Amino acid sequence: MxxxxxxxxxxxxxxxxxxxxxxxxxxxxxxxxxxxxxxxxxxxxxxxxxxxxxxxxxxxxxxxxxxxxxxxxxxxxxxxxxxxxxxxxxxxxxxxxxxxxxxxxxxxxxxxxxxxxxxxxxxxxxxDGKCEPRAQPPATAKTEVQTPLVPVNPAPPPTKAAHPVKSRTPSPPLEASVPTAPSEKKISGWSVQVASVADRRKATSIRDQLDSSGSLAYVTSAAGVYRVFSGPYETRALAEAALASLMRTQQLRGIVVRAGD
Structure with missing residues (x-):
């Protein structure tokens, strides 16, 4: 680089x-x-x-x-x-x-x-390592597998065979209705992605910067990567207009994406 x-x-x-x-x-x-x-x-x-x-x-x-x-x-x-x-x-x-x-x-x-x-x-x-401590990767805990000891006991004495007892076949249980879990509310519409970083504090700082300028903003995370979005907006045209405003007023570049993608 x-x-x-x-x-x-x-x-x-x-x-x-x-x-x-x-x-x-x-x-x-x-x-x-x-x-x-x-x-x-x-x-x-x-x-x-x-x-x-x-x-x-x-x-x-x-x-x-x-x-x-x-x-x-x-x-x-x-x-x-x-x-x-x-x-x-x-x-x-x-x-x-x-x-x-x-x-x-x-x-x-x-x-x-x-x-x-x-x-x-x-x-x-x-x-990292100069102004603030460098983040250390999480330590992987080792799981010790122990083999259980099997006790040696004498064989039990033989028992007499029990006569089978006839029983009536039970009626099948009534099916209980299982309530359906409420579906998770998802963000819909269009958003402007302005950053994708591995530092949560950096992502939060960018989000706060957008909030302070009057823009709606939120952060998503997946696989240790934090993405910062402006939005969501109802139409793609509104999202593109927001992107143009961010480039003009805050010198931020981004891409218009489907909200929730």
Whole structure:
């Protein structure tokens, strides 16, 4: 996979500022770091941030070194918002007020490529194991099969044969009516699929983003893959109109499908 065509990497050698005379805390450094990340975007004034946090890897004296991780939404070169995307940057600060940010890497947008496990290049290389713990595959429990011991007992004494007792043939039981289980309500109509990911939190984040913009949204899961939909809509024409609106306002691409497929 060619990362140069998949990620936005702002190869700034260094953004450094100084807060002279300040006893800088990590929270203060993170707030200032957000401004420094915004300055590397195409439209810094439009940048809004979601969750932003520091992962500290090393401390030398009063200087702290690690990564600045978070989510940012800003305008692109066409004037439209890109939607919230994750970013990772090298980050350091000192108690005396020196802050540095370098190599800001922004998550792929609609050009994201996924591996066979359904994980994007950004998440696999830059996020998992660095900003958040890498998910571990569920352990397979081993079932021990024990052979039961068969007790050896003496043979029972012979018994006298019992005379057969004649009995009347019982009447066949009345057939009881079995109530029919109510059928499960299924989603019908047309929907717009905007994402298919292996990360449940990522799918929930995209769904919440659609909800906050006023679009109906829901998530389905099968075989460890989470699909995010906008809809459902009564007709295909309404779904196609919704897709055009998502592409125009949120820079999201998708496909129109039968709801429930």
């Amino acid at each position: 060619d990362s140069k065509t998949r990620l936005f990497v702002f190869s700034v050698s260094l953004i450094a500022i100084s807060l002279a005379g300040c006893d800088v805390s990590q929270d203060m450094a993170v707030e200032k770091g957000k401004e420094m990340v915004a300055s590397a975007l195409k439209d810094p004034a439009s940048a809004t941030f979601g969750r932003v946090f520091m992962v500290e890897n090393q401390t030398i004296g009063d200087s702290h070194y690690g990564l600045l991780c978070g989510e940012v939404n800003s305008k692109n070169s066409f004037g439209g918002f890109t939607g919230f995307r994750r970013f990772v940057a090298n980050f350091s600060y000192s108690k005396r007020g020196a802050l540095e940010v370098s190599y800001v890497t922004l998550e792929e947008g609609d050009r994201a490529a996924f591996n066979r496990a359904g994980i994007s290049y950004f998440q696999d290389v830059y996020w």
